[in-house]
Amino acid sequence: MQSALPTITSPQLQQVRLPIRQLLPQLVEWRRQLHQQPELGFQEHQTAAFITQKLTQWGIQHNTGIAKTGIVATIPGDRPGQVLAIRADMDALPVQEENDVPYKSQIDGRMHACGHDGHVTIALGTAYYLSQNPHFAGTVKIIFQPAEEGPGGAAPMIAAGALKQPNVDAIIGLHLWNQLPIGTVGVRTGALMAAVEVFRCTILGKGGHGAIPQQTIDSVVIGAQIVNALQAIVARNIDPIESAVVTVGEFHAGSTVNVIADTARLGGTVRYFNPDYAGYFKARIEQIIAGICQSHGANYELNYEVYYPPVINDGAIADLVRSAAAAVVATPLGVTPNCQTMGGEDMSFFLQAVPGCYFFLGSANPEKGLNFPHHHPRFDFDETALPLGIEIFTRCVEAFLNKTHG
Known part of the structure; x- marks a missing residue:
């Protein structure tokens, strides 16, 4: 020191x-x-x-x-x-x-x-x-x-x-x-150095008893599918010669083991070098979130911020x-x-x-x-x-x- x-x-x-x-x-x-x-x-x-x-x-x-x-x-x-x-x-x-x-x-x-x-x-x-x-x-x-x-x-x-x-x-x-x-x-x-973009999403499902899932819209399951699907953006949508990162760093949902949460909140960051990708990740991330939520009958709120190019x-x-x-x-x-x-x-x-x-x-x-x-x-x-x-x-x-x- x-x-x-x-x-x-x-x-x-x-x-x-x-x-x-x-x-x-x-x-x-x-x-x-x-x-x-x-x-x-x-x-x-x-x-x-x-x-x-x-x-x-x-x-x-x-x-x-x-x-x-x-x-x-x-x-x-x-x-x-x-x-x-x-x-x-x-x-x-x-x-x-x-x-x-x-x-x-x-x-x-x-x-x-x-x-x-x-x-x-x-x-x-x-x-x-x-x-x-x-x-x-x-x-x-x-x-x-x-x-x-x-x-x-x-x-x-x-x-x-x-x-x-x-x-x-x-x-x-x-x-x-x-x-x-x-x-x-x-x-x-x-x-x-990379562009910096940040997203935060709230999944709006329907809560209920953990033993009666058919009466609910499980925000945790939906959120987990979104997290997994977002990883495919870099793996399958971005030219492999380019470099990019989509990281989900936050996931908050539920309060006890036998209750299906009505909401889940997740957030993360996007990084890339090629300025041609400006706007792409925002559109693709919302497309994925919207599609998964629709398939489960849930709604969502998405806040996407572009910080630095x-x-x-x-x-x-x-x-x-x-x-x-x-x-x-x-x-x-x-x-x-x-x-x-x-x-x-x-x-x-x-x-x-x-x-x-x-x-x-x-x-x-x-x-x-x-x-x-x-x-x-x-x-x-x-x-x-x-x-x-x-x-x-x-x-x-x-x-x-x-x-x-x-």
Whole structure:
């Protein structure tokens, strides 16, 4: 378990420029301060105040209160050019932290269990370095986004003009990733993360005595048939070359052993990479539920919500990130495309609006016990990843904004 400060002489930081390496103690301090005060989606008031204080201190122009708690900082280069955006999410999770560290969450039932405190820190460090070294053509916009974990802050920020004035030409973002070791970066063209859709269904049958089933419409039997039938969607309706998941995670019915329940409630999630499947699962799931309920004489109520589309990386921007990362990371695995996940992310809305790339920055270190998965109450990451993220972002800025200006 991590508590001592990582050192700027870490072998992972060999390719990080000295001024960024020297930020490490400050980065760790910021990250741990943020970690102790986690805030849920659209409630990130202290986090936003912390960011605002730093940006003001450094003389960086910024707008606050975008989509409630969002912030957009603007850093001009030393000559005109294009606009590259960097996105960092700010919110925590309703998880009780179980780590025994000095910087443990001070708020019961809330925790930065997904690394967003690190994302904010990397974005702040990037903002500071670029403001002190504006050796690029154009402008960098840094978007501090609320509510990634839900209900989603990306779309509201876009609607509020986060990508305008000046208009963004491309966007990049990263996620600290405990599925990859420190010193590793996951980058891939095309689909990186899945669409997220959620359904909840109530089956309306007719209850009665367990010994007289002919007088009832058994919601449990109907629900069980629906659960089984939904599994055939991926197995028999989806191209086997594609990837998709239909998971039923909830099933609630009945209250005692000898009573047939009149209602049953089930719910689950749908994930897929191919945007062509948008709308398909909703229609197919309702078709199956309606058909099974009709065959038994039952009714149903279905609530289907589409949360996030899939995260689809632009090929040219993915190449940019891949090149920058390959010059920074120094492990045998290095930069890998084997990083797809059925997890979802509302970075997808930014990537629908402008070309961009979202990538994973390896942050696990099993030797230090820093390899618990995301959303786990003992999640933590190797803070050596913080300057690595800044260096990769900075190289992306320099490469993208200087590409047509020499």
